[in-house]
């Protein structure tokens with residue numbers, strides 16, 4: 212099935228500790244930190260005005276995912292397709308679109324209540340070029356921001372929604388124990404040449420987001436980010452490794468919000484004409500050793 216969705220355009224995160232996030236995002240990941248008048252933060256990775264938006268709040272989780280379509284006709288077609296499938300679509304007004312720094316957007320939720328947006332016309336800051344404070348360059352373009360992994364409880368229902376209703380294509384499955392002793396099947400879905408823009412992982416965690424992946428253009432950019440994270444004492448949930456399916460060479464620093472970022476290079480580009488769905492029984496060709504995150508400090512009991 213063809214899809215109007217062409218890329219993961221942006222995501223919004225609700226985070227409780229902006230000070231810690233600034234150190235992580237700017238100093239360690241090399242993202243550009245752009246404060247807004249309303250107290251939110253735009254994190255940039257390229258010429259887009261925003262790619263990751265930080266909103267201050269207690270949830271420390273995904274707030275919304277923004278999917279890019281080509282133009283107004285594609286957005287209307289997607290809205291109609293969602294409504295035919297019984298999904299409630301909110302056509303956001305101009306103020307909301309301006310806030311998201313796009314021309315127009317619609318909002319809807321998936322079967323597990325995750326908030327999604329679809330948009331066209333992202334604002335480009337050609338007069339204010341992206342500058343990484345760490346000199347990193349990010350691979351975006353037609354492949355979008357990167358990829359998002361969502362935790363899910365009813366995976367079959369979620370798969371049906373994203374493939375049948377939104378038109379994502381299945382790249383492969385991994386049947387594995389990402390965490391020892393817990394076998395699961397993770398499914399990887401694409402909407403452009405990037406091997407996956409979305410993965411669905413049936414993992415019993417309290418958060419909606421498992422991780423967000425950003426890809427840099429050289430292996431040295433991964434190495435230098437790894438150095439910065441280690442120097443900063445950042446916990447790595449998975450050590451440096453190479454994934455079995457998309458061949459991404461990456462490591463997973465733990466964000467101040469308790470979920471991971473995957474920071475990678477060398478991801479596979481899929482050719483729709485020749486690709487066959489594959490099955491893997493290991494998450495990684497090497498590396499990606501799981502390291503249990505440190506437990507938060509116990510709260511002092513109050514008499």
Ligand SMILES: [Fe+2]
Pocket residue numbers: 358360422424473
């Ligand atoms: Fe990933």
